[in-house]
Amino acid sequence: MSGRAADGSGDPAAFPRNDSRTFANDGDALRFCSTCAFSQACLAEGMDKSGLADLHMLVEHIGPFREGEHIFREGDPFEAIAAVRAGTVKTYIVDRDGREHVLGFHLPGEVIGLNAIDGDHYPCNAVALDTVMLCRFSFPRISVLATQLPGLQRHLFRLMSRDISRAALHAGDWSADQRMAAFLIGLSRRLAARGFSPTRFQLTMARTDIANYLRLAPETVSRVLRRFQRDGLLQVDRRELELTDPPRLQALAAPVLRS
Amino acid sequence: MSGRAADGSGDPAAFPRNDSRTFANDGDALRFCSTCAFSQACLAEGMDKSGLADLHMLVEHIGPFREGEHIFREGDPFEAIAAVRAGTVKTYIVDRDGREHVLGFHLPGEVIGLNAIDGDHYPCNAVALDTVMLCRFSFPRISVLATQLPGLQRHLFRLMSRDISRAALHAGDWSADQRMAAFLIGLSRRLAARGFSPTRFQLTMARTDIANYLRLAPETVSRVLRRFQRDGLLQVDRRELELTDPPRLQALAAPVLRS
DNA sequence: CGTACTATTGAGTAGTATCAAAGCGTGTGG
DNA sequence: CCACACGCTTTGATACTACTCAATAGTACG
Secondary structure (H helix, E strand, O other): OOOOOOOOOOOOOOOOOOOOOOOOOOHHHHHOOHHHHHHHHHHHOOOOHHHHHHHHHHOEEEEEEOOOOEEEOOOOEOOEEEEEEEOOEEEEEEOOOOOEEEEEEEOOOOEEOHHHOOOOEOOOEEEEOOOEEEEEEEHHHHHHHHHHOHHHHHHHHHHHHHHHHHHHHHOOOOOHHHHHHHHHHHHHHHHHHOOOOOOEEEOOOOHHHHHHHHOOOHHHHHHHHHHHHHOOOEEEEOOEEEEOOHHHHHHHHHHHHOO | OOOOOOOOOOOOOOOOOOOOOOOOOOHHHHHOOHHHHHHHHHHHOOOOHHHHHHHHHHOEEEEEEOOOOEEEOOOOEOOEEEEEEEOOEEEEEEOOOOOEEEEEEEOOOOEEOHHHOOOOEOOOEEEEOOOEEEEEEEHHHHHHHHHHOHHHHHHHHHHHHHHHHHHHHHOOOOOHHHHHHHHHHHHHHHHHHOOOOOOEEEOOOOHHHHHHHHOOOHHHHHHHHHHHHHOOOEEEEOOEEEEOOHHHHHHHHHHHHOO
16 A cells, blocks of 8 residues: 555646636537536526526636646645546545545546535645546635525535545445445446446556555555456456446445445 | 444334424523534624524424434435434444444534435434434425525535545545544544543443444454553543543544544 | 566565453343 | 343454565556
């Protein structure tokens, strides 16, 4: 469990608000825009169409962030949450011994920064694992909007509640095999929910990142994956992954995921 | 790590809304009422005095719950969150192997049920570890109120954000000693924040509960406590505890608590 | 083609869990 | 009031999971 902060050299200021990477709110940007998912969810919570317009006025599309580039760092002043539009974001902290603890991986459609609301500063780092596009929501502004749009407020409450439960599950006491299976099945489901293949996908994170997330040693991650492959549960080549026996993996993961 | 659901025999319906245990909103009840803490926090967030009245209209004082009595159970329909006014509440789940996983202990002034907002049903059980009094807030009603009182909304956001961070810390990868020290220092600080002694207090939970919370075996909890005592960090007799060397305990807990 | 980094593999070990049994407190019934 | 029984806690001995250390292998990049 070594783990060192992957430092993407000199990044610009954290979570830039208006820089060259911000681009217009054009149709092309909206096509894969998770704001839509965000908006959809708010509509599902009862928000009306006019709210949609207000919400879209609020959002800023930022990116691309390149691999290794930080979106925000621990201690940066908190101003905004963001929905991932494309790519994968890793959030992590580094303890005083230099060990990295990965808090989570955030896929398209998922929201980062919710753990920063209590406090003026981000309590963790967020880094792009590949090319990342974001929808940025100023938190003061989206809060105000949430008082006017109950559907939006409800969606935010739900997102945060979900994160509490997810973190609690992740805190549970499980074997290396169970945690790895739960991690893979979790990825699979989240990708499937966004229209990606649930059985063939890329691990956008390094083995070390997986290890630091699952609180395992990198060597253990390697060994578990290899054993899973020997047992016919999956095929793994470098970062390319295919789940060849999802049912058995799910059975392993079931106690962790409670499903 | 055995852990079995402590079942307090036949409880009445979950989270009763109006029963014999509900009592009037009189001065005596309010004296130690965490609604006050809740209200204070909302005022600190900018809520005005009229909001205070609205909030107090909303709250229902329920209890007492006796030791072992359940406040809600996994699967019960979600209708309300609650602030602990007195006593200790344990939240936990039981996995399919019958192992109990303790999600948290909730002291006076703390709020339970926030992880249930996403979903129609409570995702966990809540049980009284001693005599517990609660302030119940109907969630639909407090949501509506939150759209009218930005200070209240802000407070709810903060509470939930804090829970996300807390759960993430708890999920970290630490030694038995570090986890135990962090647990004790955490208790101490939370008690101190409510005006109790930070150095002398009761462990209201069983060793098994502590073990299931810290994902340790009960035997390990015993051994660590005994070693801490041998090393002069604390004095423990049954459930009576005195921290005799808080600085050293804090040093142990520091990487976990990030303080 | 060489270098650097990440991933894999192997051997030995540390830290906790597990199993078994005894101790202690508390409550109960005689 | 005492004897007993039950539950929780403690203690000891042993086992096992996952870590650590060390070395090799494989990839990506210059």
